[in-house]
Amino acid sequence: MTEDTFSNSSDATLAAIERFNEAFNRHDVDAVMNAMTDDCIFENTYPSPDGLRIVGTEAVRSFWEKFFESNPDAFFEAEDIFAAGDRCTVRWIYRKTKEGKPWHLRGVDVFRVRGGKVAEKLSYVKG
Numbered sequence: 001m002t003e004d005t006f007s008n009s010s011d012a013t014l015a016a017i018e019r020f021n022e023a024f025n026r027h028d029v030d031a032v033m034n035a036m037t038d039d040c041i042f043e044n045t046y047p048s049p050d051g052l053r054i055v056g057t058e059a060v061r062s063f064w065e066k067f068f069e070s071n072p073d074a075f076f077e078a079e080d081i082f083a084a085g086d087r088c089t090v091r092w093i094y095r096k097t098k099e100g101k102p103w104h105l106r107g108v109d110v111f112r113v114r115g116g117k118v119a120e121k122l123s124y125v126k127g
Contacts, residue, residue, distance in 0.1 A: 013083040013113040020118050025075055027068040033061050036118045043122040045107065071096050086113050
């Protein structure tokens with residue numbers, strides 16, 4: 001892979017993650033799933049120690065629907081994002097209301113993109 005090809009691949013990866021993140025923060029499950037491959041993999045941060053591994057559009061869609069229903073004000077703020085080829089890392093702050101008070105958690109997502117869509121989203125949190 002030439003340097004230009006690698007750079008173009010990284011740009012395409014960043015664009016795919018931006019589409020995913022924007023859809024996620026709108027709580028638009030259809031758009032989130034349109035931004036993911038049919039054989040997508042999502043590894044949640046819970047339960048400890050390894051999180052739940054969810055595979056395929058049906059299972060991942062079901063997870064997002066329940067997540068947004070349970071967390072109506074959920075918002076992920078990207079603190080830092082970078083891509084290398086088909087890989088992308090996003091350092092984020094997850095904000096929501098918990099027990100009537102503002103709450104947040106910091107973490108990292110490690111993505112793999114294929115064909116302009118998210119194939120893997122592996123999530124990790126602090127603490």
